[in-house]
Amino acid sequence: MSDTYNCTLGPPWVNVTLSKMYKNEKKLLYPVNIGRNIARESAPTFYIFASDIELYPNPNLPAKFLEMIRRRDQPALYKPNPKVFVLSIFEVDEKSQPPNNKTHLVQMLKAGTAIPFHKKLCSGCHNVPRSKEWQETPETEDLHVFHVGKRTGSFVHWEPIFIGTNNDPLYDERLSWEGKSDKMTQGYALCVLDYDFLILDNAFLVHRPGIKIFKKDPHREMLTAKTNALIRKIIVPELKILYGTRKGCAV
Numbered sequence: 001m002s003d004t005y006n007c008t009l010g011p012p013w014v015n016v017t018l019s020k021m022y023k024n025e026k027k028l029l030y031p032v033n034i035g036r037n038i039a040r041e042s043a044p045t046f047y048i049f050a051s052d053i054e055l056y057p058n059p060n061l062p063a064k065f066l067e068m069i070r071r072r073d074q075p076a077l078y079k080p081n082p083k084v085f086v087l088s089i090f091e092v093d094e095k096s097q098p099p100n101n102k103t104h105l106v107q108m109l110k111a112g113t114a115i116p117f118h119k120k121l122c123s124g125c126h127n128v129p130r131s132k133e134w135q136e137t138p139e140t141e142d143l144h145v146f147h148v149g150k151r152t153g154s155f156v157h158w159e160p161i162f163i164g165t166n167n168d169p170l171y172d173e174r175l176s177w178e179g180k181s182d183k184m185t186q187g188y189a190l191c192v193l194d195y196d197f198l199i200l201d202n203a204f205l206v207h208r209p210g211i212k213i214f215k216k217d218p219h220r221e222m223l224t225a226k227t228n229a230l231i232r233k234i235i236v237p238e239l240k241i242l243y244g245t246r247k248g249c250a251v
Helices: 032-042 061-071 102-111 131-136 184-192 218-243
Strands: 047-049 055-057 083-092 114-116 145-149 162-165 196-207
Touching: 047 061, 061 196, 083 102, 102 114, 102 196, 131 145, 184 218
Parallel strands: 083 196
Antiparallel strands: 047 162, 055 196, 083 114, 083 162, 145 196
C-alpha cells in the first residue's frame, strides 16, 4: 500500500467524539449479527466461539475445553441431542481487574465487586440455570459439564453465549445491536431443535470493567420497538416455517 500513517500521532479515534464517528455521522446501526456470522464462517476450526469483543474468557479456556472434548468422559457429551457449551457471564466494577479464575470470581461476587451479567438491565436474559449451585461448586483444575440446561420455563428468554459449531443456526442479520434482542431468534431455533445447553463448571466470561445500569435512551427505545415488531411480524413466522414449533419455546 502506498498510503502511510504517522504513528507518532497516536490512534486516530482517541480524540474523536462519538458524534463524529463515521457510523454516527452516517446514521448507521451496528450490524452485530453480520459480524458474528462472518467470524463464525471464517473460522478454520470445528469448534467456534462467537463471543463479543468486550467479553473476556478466563485464561487457558481453549486448551482446557479441547482437553475435555478429547477425554469424552462425561455422559452429557454422548447424548444424541445437538449441543452447545455455555459460559456464565459476569460484570465487575470499573475499579476492579477481571478475575483470573473461578475462585477469585466467587470472592468478588461475595464482596459485591462482581455481579451476574445484565443483572440491572435484563436479568432474565442471562440468568443461567443452577447459577447459585454453580457459584457454590468449588473450582477444579479441569473443565467439566456442570449442568445440562434447556431454553424453556423460567429460562425461555435466555441469551447464552456459547462454544458451538457452524452446524448451529446462524444469527439473523436483520437485527442490530441498537435494536436489542439480537440473539433471541437464534435461541428460539436452538430450543425448537431441542439443543442441550451444556453449562461448563470452571469457564466464564467477564465484561469489560464497569457495571451496566439502565439509562433512558428514547432513540434506542424507538429502535427496540421497531425490532420487536420485525421479530413478531416477520421473523417468528419465518422461523416456524424453517424449524417448526416445540412446546415451551419462545423468542
